Amino acid sequence: MHYTKVIVGTILLVSAMLAFSIASSYYLSHSASKIDTHIRNVEANSRADNWTNANNELTNLEKEWEKSSRTWALLIDHVEIDNIDNSLTRMKEYIKAKNSVLSLGELANLKQYVNHIPQKESFNFNNIF
């Protein structure tokens, strides 16, 4: 009877951990793809020198990031979040200055920062070893 309790408790604990891991992994990739969509919109407008739209998209991107970053802070190293924050700050200034070269470079940088998080947290052979 006691062993049954221990075994059931252990199975529940493992199940809860697995569920949490899968859910957090799914959340990270889902929110990263949302942010990525906004980054691509900013990028398209920057390429077309459409700075008003680029600014509007940037506002949407910031809102999306603000929403996601609170949960991300519970799941990933805070250095990663600081990197994205810094990149966003730089990009805001480049778009304000209507500098397409610098803003496109920073956008590529930001895209890399955002998209490598789900890759880093995903369950695969490379990440295990």
Place this chain on the structure above:
Amino acid sequence: MLVVFIRTLILFLIVVIVMRAMGKRQIGQLQPFELAVAIMISELAAVPMQNTGIPLVNGIIPIITLLVAQITLSLISLKSIKARSIICGRPNILIENGKINEVNLRKELYTMNDLLEQLRIKGTSNISDVEYAILETNGQLSIIPKSQKRPLTPEDIKIETNYEGIPLDLVIDGDVNYNNLKKAKLDEKWLMNELNNCGINNTKDALFVSLDSSGKVYFQKKAQN
């Protein structure tokens, strides 16, 4: 600073709960794998405690994983003798019938000095007094002395002894232990009567009261401040 303080408290509570869930064996660290778990847990808790950049989850998940692994290994070793010998190892006889077993000594990387030191720690200075010395799976050395060298027991000189159970604590620091009173088939009225005879009018004034198996009551009154 306050963040570190709160994180430390959270991790401390988790480690205490996990160590408690692992059971008393883990606290005694009876087996090599249990010692490994204790070392790893303390390290895992320390890293997110100091580094606020690491999410707490990164410390909590491995700790819970180790708890699960430790419980699983304990259950496996409980159910299977073969698994137990693989996980915990086997006891090894270092002195057999009063003779040192050199092969086992070498196998366990145990020097003669280690053996003599352990014998002295266990209170045996003369190796010729030992019938068996067994190196247990937890690294402890068990000693079985020769029958002529072991302490005398009442049975050796055919003396009858009365039953001796463990004394029951009835009052600790002014609090009555009703479970023990019930176990002794006594009630609070009896206790108060005993205390009154000892000059204690209130259980709150008693520091410690116990009852031994022969029915003798031991008591100590609290110091008056």
